[in-house]
Amino acid sequence: NVVLSQALGRIAPSPTLAVSQKARELKAAGEDVIALAAGEPDFATPEHIAEAGIQAIRDGHTGYTAADGIPELKEAVAAKFERDNGLSYDPGTEVTVTSGGKYLIFAAMMATLNPGDEVVVPAPYWVSYPDIVKLCGGTPVIAETSEAAGFRLTPEVLEAAITPKTKWLILNSPSNPTGAVLSREDLRGLGEVLLRHPKIMVLSDDIYEHITYDAEFATIAEAVPALKERVLTMNGASKAYSMTGWRIGFGAGPKPLINAIRKLLSQSTTNPCSISQWAAVAALNGDHGFLAERNEAFRARRDHLLSVFADAPGLSVVRPEGAFYLYPKVEGLIGRSLGGRMLETDLDVATALLEEEKVALVPGTAFGTAPYLRLSYAASMAEIEEASQRITRFCERLA
Numbered sequence: 001n002v003v004l005s006q007a008l009g010r011i012a013p014s015p016t017l018a019v020s021q022k023a024r025e026l027k028a029a030g031e032d033v034i035a036l037a038a039g040e041p042d043f044a045t046p047e048h049i050a051e052a053g054i055q056a057i058r059d060g061h062t063g064y065t066a067a068d069g070i071p072e073l074k075e076a077v078a079a080k081f082e083r084d085n086g087l088s089y090d091p092g093t094e095v096t097v098t099s100g101g102k103y104l105i106f107a108a109m110m111a112t113l114n115p116g117d118e119v120v121v122p123a124p125y126w127v128s129y130p131d132i133v134k135l136c137g138g139t140p141v142i143a144e145t146s147e148a149a150g151f152r153l154t155p156e157v158l159e160a161a162i163t164p165k166t167k168w169l170i171l172n173s174p175s176n177p178t179g180a181v182l183s184r185e186d187l188r189g190l191g192e193v194l195l196r197h198p199k200i201m202v203l204s205d206d207i208y209e210h211i212t213y214d215a216e217f218a219t220i221a222e223a224v225p226a227l228k229e230r231v232l233t234m235n236g237a238s239k240a241y242s243m244t245g246w247r248i249g250f251g252a253g254p255k256p257l258i259n260a261i262r263k264l265l266s267q268s269t270t271n272p273c274s275i276s277q278w279a280a281v282a283a284l285n286g287d288h289g290f291l292a293e294r295n296e297a298f299r300a301r302r303d304h305l306l307s308v309f310a311d312a313p314g315l316s317v318v319r320p321e322g323a324f325y326l327y328p329k330v331e332g333l334i335g336r337s338l339g340g341r342m343l344e345t346d347l348d349v350a351t352a353l354l355e356e357e358k359v360a361l362v363p364g365t366a367f368g369t370a371p372y373l374r375l376s377y378a379a380s381m382a383e384i385e386e387a388s389q390r391i392t393r394f395c396e397r398l399a
């Protein structure tokens, strides 16, 4: 009889991983399922990066490394922040490398949260933020953004969510699940509020930085320099370089926080995979030409979906400016029925869509807003064309 910890009792398994798993099982059982549930680029890791990993094995880079990254990778991360974001960090003391970006978020929360500490999480949010906060003993405070504001956090909504217990604000732009991008002006507006609350730290999750279409990426430590000393700027190799399985995340921030995270890493992961770290050095220092090409492919898929869904009865979609997700509202499908079954929630819609038309999407409830569905268009154009037809047919079939 396994008695679980109270900490584990506070969280649920990742719903996006759960839907992907269900889709995999249906596929394995011979069903023709199109899974648009996972946030994973469908491109291969670029050749020069994969080669650097292979070379690392050949060169014997297969032992333990420094807990928070080899100096070569920290140098490459510092150079990336300087080059892409105009941010200067000392690679020796202000940069950290972890086993994936998700673990850096976990490490930052684990290193700083005490019971009762609050973390402001704008909704719709990436599924893991609230649960990571809860796992680490903190309390997530959800700040609802509105579709009318393009799902962007506004200064008013932020101010209303802040209490004397607020320890962190988590920002994610481009956003998973909405694709909303915060402009430099948006960030300055939020910065004005944060400057009035000097104890609040900011975690800027910039993992989709390189996947933008009509908007320019900006990050808060650069847009509001007065905040830099309390911002953890987080990023990683997964999305930009199609390296989800390699597990490399990185970030930069104030020395005391980076020190605390190093201590935690030394007693948990020991170090990020040595081979992946050398591959990430090649990724960050190497040619980035492939990004433009891949972004064009994502843009074509997004545009295809937007044009098909414009005519799908019951769906309404805000045009995403970045990342590779579409977040259609499905209010028009709620209260309708299919085969005598009434769709009452977005979970009902997602379940019926998977069973009836074999398309796996994640219900908006998982991201803290309803009724929506999240569709990841990190899939081939052929799959996207077929899925969009099936989804439209599903909408038309409802009584």
Ligand code: PLP
Residues within 6 Å of the ligand: 039, 099, 100, 101, 102, 103, 126, 172, 175, 176, 205, 207, 236, 237, 238, 244, 247, 248, 249
């Ligand atoms: N942040 C956001 C918003 C994400 O969508 C993801 C992955 O889905 C991550 C962080 C974590 O990525 P990884 O742990 O692969 O670096």
